[in-house]
Amino acid sequence: MQLALTILMDGLIYASWLFVVALGLTLVFGVLKILNIAHGSLYAIGAYVAASMVTLFASWGLGGHFALIAMLLAAIGVALVMGPLMERYLLRLFYGRDEVVLLLVTYALFLILEDAVKLIWGVNPYYVSEPYQLFGNVAFASLFYVGYDFALIGLAVVCGIAVWFALNRTRSGKVVLAVIFSREMSASMGVNVDKVHMIAFTLGIFLAALGGAFTAPMISVQPGISVSVIIVSFAVIIIGGLGSIEGAAIGAVIVGLARAAAVHLMPEAELFSIYLVMAAVLIFRPEGLFQRAAARKI
Amino acid sequence: MSRTVLVLVAAGLMAALLLIGLALPRWLLFLVTLAASHGIVSVGILVIMRGGLVSFGQGLVFAIGGYAAALSFTQLGITDVIVLILIGTAAAALVGAAVGPLLARYTGIFFGMLTLALSMVAYGVLIKSPAVGGSDGFNIPRGTLFGVRLEGAGGDYALYALAILVTGIAATAVALHTRSARGLMTRAIHGNGLRVEYLGTSVQSVMAINFTIAAALGGLGGALTIVALGHIEPTFAFWTQSGEFVFVAILAGSHSVTAVFIASLALELVRSFSNLYFPNTWQMALGLFLLAIILFLPAGIGSLWAGRRKASPSSGGETP
Amino acid sequence: MSSPPVPSIGLRRLAGRMLAAAAALTIGLAASSAQAQETFRVGIVTFLSGPAAESFGVPARHGAEFLIEQLNRGAAPAPYNQVGFGGMRIEPIIVDENGGATKQVQELRNLYQRENVDAVVGYISSGDCLAVAPVAEELKKFLILFDCGTPRIFEDASYRYVFRTSAHATQDNVALARYMRARNINAGTFSMINQDYAWGQDSRSDFVAAMQQLYPQATANADLLPKFGAGQYGTEISALARANSNVIYSSLWGGDLQAFILQGAPRGVFQRSQLVLSAADHVLQPLGERMPNGTIIGARGAYGLMSADTPLNRWFFDGYSQARGGVYPVQAAYRVTQALLGLKAAVEKAMAANGGKKPTPEQLADALRGLEWDSPGGLIQMKLGNGHQAIQTMAIGRTRWDAARRQVVIEDIQRFAAECVNPPANMRSQDWIKAGFPGAKCDTPGN
Structure with a gap:
């Protein structure tokens, strides 16, 4: 029982981190039909900028909880700069091309950003571990957890609800949904599709950077952190069904729990637990758990 | 181009490359050998891609071909490189034939992701197999050709010639296949699979056969690579390796099989020189090169010479 | 085999050398000036x-x-x-x-x-x-x-x-186990966390084999193998905390090791278990005071703070x-x-x-x-x-944060002679450890 609780808690903590990143990925795919490999690079940039911002804030005497604001501002800043830049001046050149071509464009972008990050921040590690202690420790199922981990679960829930609410309950959200279902139809109804694309892409980038920014306190920020995020967040949205928010949430929880169960019960299987789950889901649900019915074009 | 002309052109091209090889420095011979053995895997992707699907897991069959050939060498003592290449091709084709029907019902990105998942599971299993060297892999000594050990400058040339001939023949066969009735059916499926079904052809069986062909080519490439490289490791099945094969296929475009080899060679050359001259930013150089190609040659490198002729495709069935 | 180098290079070099030799003759300098022209x-x-x-x-x-x-x-x-x-x-x-x-x-x-x-x-x-x-x-x-x-x-x-x-890498883990034995570290139970690729797997099996020789009674608890570059170790740390062993051994390095320490320290696992790291010297400067005190570490040789003066x-x-x-x-x-x-x-x-x-x-x-x-x-x-x-000589020591010098220092350093922690020429590493280190010469302390 205690073990089950531990697995549940560990799985949820991992899932919360994963969900924030995967949510951005699935949103960008839903609206722009781009599976963005550079998402991982923006995660890394988020972490780097957060590290720099927290240090900057601390030098102004704004420590403690201000660090959280610094991290949030870092994610917003990354999104506002990189989102429009990448969407308008790069991706837009390739719209209408095959999905795979767009995927490769983002791969090229990933390679470029990987070295750009190194040029800006060098290879030395950055630390912002202070915020990790902000919420103290919490005893749960006779184990110590860090309060920050629970805060991350809260952050994931807030992000999920906010995005869901914005899409389904606001007017501009419904415009975005309309673009998701049919770009041509929305355009002919007078929707400014270009603007929707840019907003959705920027929001996706924001979530990637947010994931990176709030992970920064738990890791040493250095080259190479982008790669591991990409595949695992791909797995999450594939399991959940591409472009689906509920899917990203369920996918993250499934991946988190599968990984936690593997670590506690069968550590030697941790390496491919995620891929096994992904293959298994696809074998039974070829388009993921939350597949959207698509019109058959005859 | 009629079939006879195609075969003649291919034969001429191969003969020319064999002659040119005599004048190339050894490092370039080796680079071309690897480019050809990687290029043939991308040709396999092209076969699937003509049907509108992209496999992100060709690393799987690449690794199967490689490991089958490598283990036949180290465990069974088979040293003849032609036999090794046949073993690698056959092993990958068998796996392709087994998995193909299962994969054939997947569409779009899900096909890509399932193939990716399968190759990553294989990667994980290989890393956990100390018997085949785990993540470090293992080495394969230089093989023999007609009883002669391939070493030194002569060996490098022999491998180059072998790579040119084997991949050249395989690529010609693919080019002939795409012009056959079944091959053209693949294009029709890309246009609209449902219509093809209504015409009485099984889309799934066409795609399954395409997948098997691609798997065989992947295995061929894997076996050829380990014979030249002398080493194999689980990264053969890693997603970045699969991604590179897709990249070459996209760079080349679907117009020409020859373009695949040129794209593969260009990728190797750019990587090699940027790695030397910009050791700190070679990934950036590579990324910019790729972006430039995609931007300025939207239909791929092949469109430079094969493009306009097929600019108005018969598969105009994109409209809903 | 015919000699492959491009002939023109050889000729150019030969010509260069002849010119230089001629110059040396005329000016009357020693051959060293001829070499000064050449590069390696x-x-x-x-x-x-x-x-x-x-x-x-x-x-x-x-x-x-x-x-x-x-x-x-x-x-x-x-x-x-x-x-x-x-x-x-x-x-x-x-x-x-x-x-x-x-x-x-x-x-x-x-x-x-x-x-x-x-x-x-x-x-x-x-x-x-x-x-x-x-x-x-x-x-x-x-x-x-x-x-x-x-x-x-x-x-x-x-x-x-x-x-x-x-x-x-054999000496890293043999020296670590020998150090623990020499210091009588309580290692009745131990847990391990290593990356799931050759380095982690090999380090793990060397350490287990060395422990079986030097701590035959010890039992292994958690045996974790996160993938390389995992970044998130929350689950692994829970498993280590549940196991609550005397010793936690790890061959993690670089960013993975730093993330593991950053995430594990606040959860108290390194206070309850003795942390033992096989190759951790490179994280001391970046981690600074975040490095748990008293960690036993190796540096893959007598390097850095553990080098001889x-x-x-x-x-x-x-x-x-x-x-x-x-x-x-x-x-x-x-x-x-x-x-x-x-x-x-x-x-x-x-x-x-x-x-x-x-x-x-x-x-x-x-x-x-x-x-x-x-x-x-x-x-x-x-x-x-x-x-x-x-x-080569090997060294193991314990870390301590020196607040005055604002850096991690290493204390209680023990050096091991090369032949104490490496197999003899005719033996495979794993066989040597499993056979109980035959032929090991440990009496002469390393310099």
Whole structure:
């Protein structure tokens, strides 16, 4: 029982981190039909900028909880700069091309950003571990957890609800949904599709950077952190069904729990637990758990 | 181009490359050998891609071909490189034939992701197999050709010639296949699979056969690579390796099989020189090169010479 | 085999040498001025990008650059005070190791055949070392592997042109277990966390085997194998906390190790269990006071804070620290330095034998085989693998945050003689550990 609780808690903590990143990925795919490999690079940039911002804030005497604001501002800043830049001046050149071509464009972008990050921040590690202690420790199922981990679960829930609410309950959200279902139809109804694309892409980038920014306190920020995020967040949205928010949430929880169960019960299987789950889901649900019915074009 | 002309052109091209090889420095011979053995895997992707699907897991069959050939060498003592290449091709084709029907019902990105998942599971299993060297892999000594050990400058040339001939023949066969009735059916499926079904052809069986062909080519490439490289490791099945094969296929475009080899060679050359001259930013150089190609040659490198002729495709069935 | 080098290069070199000789004759200078015209091109392959760049690749690059700059000015202390390699200027060509073994094989060929380097010193990843060794052998070119850990290279094959100038990974774990035994660390139960690839798997099995010899009663609890680059260790830390063992052993390194420590420390696991790390010296400077006190660590040799106080080491440690703005050298910088010093010793030995000409790969190989030389990390002896594999002194110590000096210091350092923690020449590492370390000479303390 205690073990089950531990697995549940560990799985949820991992899932919360994963969900924030995967949510951005699935949103960008839903609206722009781009599976963005550079998402991982923006995660890394988020972490780097957060590290720099927290240090900057601390030098102004704004420590403690201000660090959280610094991290949030870092994610917003990354999104506002990189989102429009990448969407308008790069991706837009390739719209209408095959999905795979767009995927490769983002791969090229990933390679470029990987070295750009190194040029800006060098290879030395950055630390912002202070915020990790902000919420103290919490005893749960006779184990110590860090309060920050629970805060991350809260952050994931807030992000999920906010995005869901914005899409389904606001007017501009419904415009975005309309673009998701049919770009041509929305355009002919007078929707400014270009603007929707840019907003959705920027929001996706924001979530990637947010994931990176709030992970920064738990890791040493250095080259190479982008790669591991990409595949695992791909797995999450594939399991959940591409472009689906509920899917990203369920996918993250499934991946988190599968990984936690593997670590506690069968550590030697941790390496491919995620891929096994992904293959298994696809074998039974070829388009993921939350597949959207698509019109058959005859 | 009629079939006879195609075969003649291919034969001429191969003969020319064999002659040119005599004048190339050894490092370039080796680079071309690897480019050809990687290029043939991308040709396999092209076969699937003509049907509108992209496999992100060709690393799987690449690794199967490689490991089958490598283990036949180290465990069974088979040293003849032609036999090794046949073993690698056959092993990958068998796996392709087994998995193909299962994969054939997947569409779009899900096909890509399932193939990716399968190759990553294989990667994980290989890393956990100390018997085949785990993540470090293992080495394969230089093989023999007609009883002669391939070493030194002569060996490098022999491998180059072998790579040119084997991949050249395989690529010609693919080019002939795409012009056959079944091959053209693949294009029709890309246009609209449902219509093809209504015409009485099984889309799934066409795609399954395409997948098997691609798997065989992947295995061929894997076996050829380990014979030249002398080493194999689980990264053969890693997603970045699969991604590179897709990249070459996209760079080349679907117009020409020859373009695949040129794209593969260009990728190797750019990587090699940027790695030397910009050791700190070679990934950036590579990324910019790729972006430039995609931007300025939207239909791929092949469109430079094969493009306009097929600019108005018969598969105009994109409209809903 | 016909000799492959492009003839024009050989002719140009010959012509150059004849010209120089003529000049030396007319001006009446010694042959050394002729050599001063010549350069010795060394390919240096190390991680400049990717996860291993920060912890190993770039420090190795800095170490190589510092040393080569000093050698070219003739500023190194005796016996390394001759300019460059035997009077020849050293010209480094630095290549990124990131990108996998296939790429490394190609780049190695390019270095030898396109860039005409005289020798290559490189490779941190064991997979890369394994893949490139037969290539150098096939091309009959000189190669020094400077860092990678797997014992397989010279235990599974033998080479003429390939050398490894640092000890393989066996000594890391044998020394760690011996240190714990000597200090009577309570290790009745132990848990392990290692990356799921060759380095982690091999370190784990070496440690388990060594523990079975030195702590036969100990039982292993959690045995975790997170994937390389996992980044998030919350679940693993829960499993370690649940196991609550006396000792937690890990061979994690670089960013993974730092993340593991950052996430584990607040959850108290390192207070309840003694943390034992096989290769952690490189994280002490970046982690600073975040490094748990009292951690037992190895550095893959007597390196950095655990190095012996010799004039050569003082010169290297201080010079490097000065050049790098106060960052002292860690394992990778030491390892590339001992490789380049070994190469220098071999070049100069070969030149003494061949009348001062630039040595051929064969002459270099003959000179380096079985050679011994001093390095900042102690005496390097090419004693294993028919004189191709080095053994060296090993050190283990405990960390403590020194608030006054604002850095982590290492205390309670114990050095182990090379032959105490390395197998004898005729035995495979794993067999040696499992047989109870036969022939180990531990009575003489390492210097």
